[in-house]
Amino acid sequence: MSTLQTLKTFINQRLAVAVDEIFGLLETTISNYEEEINRQRRLLEAERSEFQNNKADAQQAMRFRVVIDHDVKKITFQNGIPSSVEDLIKVFKQAFSITSDIGLQYKDTDFDDFFTLTSTSDLKDKDTLKVVHVPPGIIMTTVPQKHNLDTSDVSSVDELLSVDSQDNLIPCPPVTERQNQWPAVFPIPAFSYNTEMALRQGNEKFLKDGTPLTSPSVKSDILERLAEAMFSYTAYPNDPQRAAVAQALIEKHPCLREPGSFNGCYGWQQSLKYKCANYRCKLKAHGNPELLINTLKHKQEGDRKPAKNIKKPRKSEVNYLPPHPTGETDDTLESVRLELIAASKTNDSGQMINDMMSRTYSCRRREVVGQTLQVAEFKERWPALFDPVQINEEFRRCNTIPLESTFICHLDRYMPKFLELFSSKGGAVGQRMKSVLIELIKDPKASLDKKRDVTLRCLIEYMGESVQDLISDYYRTPEGKVHEELKSQSMRIYICQQPDAVGVIIDGTPVLTGLDNMSRACCLLFGLTYALNLDYPPKLAKTFEVFQRLFVGLDTLQPKPSSKYINLKNKLLS
Known part of the structure; x- marks a missing residue:
């Protein structure tokens, strides 16, 4: 074989080998590319499937954090949320046992604040919603929007959502004054959805076999709700009030009765004591004035001890120290006070004065409770208060009930039995009372005002106290001279004849003049003890106890009634 042929053969062999290598590398590369493409396709299909599943889950289940007053709850919509805000509100009211009108607000993440919910399309999973109670007379409107989700197949709220109760309590100070006194029978509030279901089942089991319900989570929710409900009546419930709440609780839910307790609820009573104290501590952090006034930094230097000189309602005041109205500050209310002084000097509209007095009620309470102003100084600052109309209104603001009509009505009701x-009555007390009753014996046709005056004078003596400690009678003495003579008296009613005049003196200052009769003077003096946060005169404490408990119907649970009062009431009702 020639050299040329040999070279040709060698080159062909090498080229064939190179071609095989190239095709092998090309085949491997193509195979790798195909595998990568298949892998990417599988990943894409998996992501698409996961996206579709998440989208379906988002349509079927949405979870929200719900703030209701002082509670934080969780609510889950298993089959999507309703298409309109109105329907959503209906679901919330049924789920959380809300009977009053409400609106909804959602927390916007951009502004970190709550906005009124006008469309359910604004909501996302895990959003925060706030339930806003709508006062009577205020109508909240929303604009319904269409939504793709359909809940027509939902047969009940139970299928639509689930509710979880949280133990964390987020208190906030009340924005309005209390509207009611402590009730004769305490109304047990509705608890969370889960707790109500547990109580329903527990009551059925207890009635069946006597097994009590012992669930820590249920007890925690019950105590939180009861503490909140009790605070709506008073910040400092006493032992009888806590006992009344515990008794009402086991009567409504017998499964909560304690087997080892002497009355079935003593443990609940003690738990409420500590829970209410804990609730006050939480509210104190939000600046509630009724609680802040008892903090150490707000006390005088000599009283800076936790349990010393506690300022709290002692005569059943409902609105003892309320917060300022929404939007008001010390400066704005001071401006209103100055306008009020000017209005009282110019005999402006009584309705306008009453509106300004209502607006500044919280400001006056801070002065009479937290400061030690003399009556004369307080009268200069608030002259409009020292008027019979405003004393009645101030008593209503403080205790939610009318003063004069209630006082006189009960006095007239019990007057025949009193007489x-x-x-x-015998003995020395009976002799003193008969010297007063002789006026009615001599004049069988005496006026109603005269009968009331005689009844009140005899009542003071019957309670073991002296008429002279409350009433000073004058004959043919000018009223100005009477004022001079009574400058040293802390609390006194004076009655002048020829010329006729009836008035009230407090701390030596004439606070009321030109009154019609003694019974009205007693009523208004009693009202001023609330308006000015005054203690009852020590020598007339039992008489004022009758005014408070019998004539006005305040504070039937604390303090414990005196034996004199109990004896009087038993004889009146016998």
Whole structure:
């Protein structure tokens, strides 16, 4: 074989080998590319499937954090949320046992603040919603929007959502004054959805086999709700009030009765004591004035001890120290006070004065509770208060009930029994009362005002106290001279004849003049003890106890009634 042929053969062999290598590398590369493409396709299909599943889950289940007053709850919509805000509100009211009108607000992440919910399309999973109670007379409107989700197949709220109760309590200070006194029978509030279901089942089981319900989570929710409900009546519930709440609780839910307790609820009573104290501590952090006034930094230097000189309602005041109205500050209310002084000097509209007095009520309470102003100084600052109309209104603001009509109505109701009781009284007290009753015996046709005056004078004596400690009678003495003579008296009613005049003196200052009769003077003096946060005169404490408990119907649970009062009431009702 020639050299040329040999070279040709060698080159062909090498080229064939190179071609095989190239095709092998090309085949491997193509195979790798195909595998990568398949892998990417599988990943894409998996992501698409996961996206579709997440989208379906988002349509079927949405979870929200719900703030209701002082509670934080969780609500889950298993089959999507309703298409309109109105329907959503209906679901919330049924789920959380809300009977009053409400609106909804959602927390916007951009502004970190709550906005009124006008469309359910604004909501996302895990959003925060706030339930806003709508006062009577205020109508909240929303604009319904269409939504793709359909809940027509939902047969009940239970299928639509689930509710979880949280133990964390987020208190906030009340924005309005209390509207009611402590009730004769305490109304047990509705608890969370889960707790109500547990109580329903527990009551059925207890009635069946006597097994009590012992669930820490249920007890925690019950105590939180009861503490909140009790605070709506008073910040400092006493032992009888806590006992009344515990008794009402086990009567409504017998499964909560304690087997080892002497009354079935003593443990609940003690738990409420500590829970209410804990609730006050939480509210104190939000600046509630009724609680802040008892902090150490707000006390005088000599009283800076936790349990010393506690300022709290002692005569059943409902609105003892309320917060300022929404949007008001010390400066704005001071401006209103100055306008009020000017209005009282110019005899402006009584309605306008009453509106300004209502607006500045919280400011006056801070002065009479937290400061030690003399009555004369307080009268200069608030002259409009020292008027019979405004004393009645101030008593209503403080205790939610009318003063004069209630006082006089009960006095007239018990007056025949009073006179019968006084006439049969013997001993030295009976002799003193008969010297007063002789006026009615001599004049059988005496006026109603005269009968009331005689009844009140005899009542003071019957309670073991002296008429002279409350009433000073004058004959043919000018009223100005009477004022001079009574400058040293802390609390006194004076009655002048020829010329006729009836008035009230407090701390030596004439606070009321030109009154019609003694019974009205007693009523208004009693009202001023609330308006000015005054203690009852020590020598007349039992008489004022009758005014408070019997004539006005305040504070039937604390303090414990005196034996004199109990004896009087038993004889009146016998």
